[in-house]
Amino acid sequence: MDKIIDIQNVKWVKSGQEILKDVSWSVNKGEHWAVLGLNGSGKTSLLNIVTGYNYPTMGHVTVLDTTFGKASIPEMRKRIGVVSTALERFDATLNNQLVEDIVLSGKFSSFGIYQEVADGDRANAESIMYDLRLDYLKGKVFRTLSQGEKRRTIIGRALMADPELLILDEPCSGLDILSREDVLSITQNIKKRHSHLIYVTHHIEEITEVITHVLLMKDGEVVTCGKKEDVLTSSNLSDIYKVPVKIHWENKRPWLSISDK
Template sequence: MQHPQLLDIRNATVFRDNKKVFDRFSLAVEQGQSTAIIGPNGAGKSTLLKLLTRELYPVVKEDSWVRILGQDRPVLWELREKIGLVSADLQQGFVPEVSGLGVVVSGLHNSIGLFHYQQVTEAQLEQGRTVLQELGVAELVNRPYRQMSTGQQRRCLLGRALIHRPDHLILDEPTSGLDLNATYHYLDVIRQLAQQGKTILLATHHIHEIPPEIQRVVFMTNGEIVADGAKEQLLTDARLSELFAMPLKVSFSQGFYQVLPARA
């Protein structure tokens, strides 16, 4: 039995803040096909992910659609049980007083904190404690969100994304703002999730964020896909230099790619 595609975008025209970002944009991602979306700031990476999370919608046209898991109009609550999200927008908008446990459990209520009108059960709290334990941050259970480091906040938000045990994860610039130790610790967690069979859709301009388990990369610039293929074919000096409009030198070690400015 063939599974529906995780994402099927066809001829989408999308506006964001009254600016046209996509004009007849198309992209398909299969379930299980972990993919990195790479491009400079302003390329349209975040807009693409917001289509997937239904924060943005395309202009309605006969030959255009955005299908998620085979559905043109997925039920948002069901969608959020199948697809987890971690993004900078989510991190910045979270209620600062909520505890680490509250951050994780809020994923069950699709909220940016826990509030008095929500009915939180002991079973849900136990779910949250389990996720924090699995992510190695059980000590954050009672710590207020505002007192956490950026890396600790990001780990709790990952727990929020995982509490439904989704098959797919969307990560928007996942290590942005993290120090070196937190970056590689976070990447270790992402690798484990990919090895467990979760589909990772990663949007980034940091090449070192791409774990070895992601084999497909898509290059975007100015709202268009300019290349799509295997890492070995695209993560090269010439291709990345062209994408970022500057001379770059690529190195490879232990499954990861690194990029530095090329010396004259």
């Protein structure tokens, strides 16, 4: 499997409105991508195509060697981990659960442990907690955690199924700067677990060293995509953000400021 994602000439129409317009995008093995764009640019719609929750009106989609229309989408989804703020609707269910049980529950795609757990699965959960610097939270219940700790726990849960593709959809949304940096720091460890990362955001400072490539979206279209150093230019970002901006690099991360030109 050389291509993790292969999307060619995809259109998606909802209620007569063209949401995605002739989108083409390929993710090769070993690459880790950020998807950038303003709210309403089509990022979430594209993710829903990748995960099979939206079906393209037109075009070709293959994800993890699963060609849409020719293979089982539910089986494909078992190989994908997704972390989104939308999962916060399950907080009431999670609030009284232990952190280690929430991470472990990812093995069974449940929000709770309802079956016998093998020793190997418990060892894997402990390894994930160590990698994500969550081991100090063992024995604590979810409701006592900070927002950043909760977000990292949910990422740990997604990793428990050993996903080949991990999608982080604006995982730092609503976090303060300390919690944001905590979440961003763990993306460096995701690479060691042999998952391919898709990181969705509209804040370029969240693009850490682990990200190799960037896709820019505007108004349902791909503006450009490729290696992050080539794509993240002042000109390209001024285009997608619809305001003049300047970009500079510091500590191997891009930063943005508004231009006076």
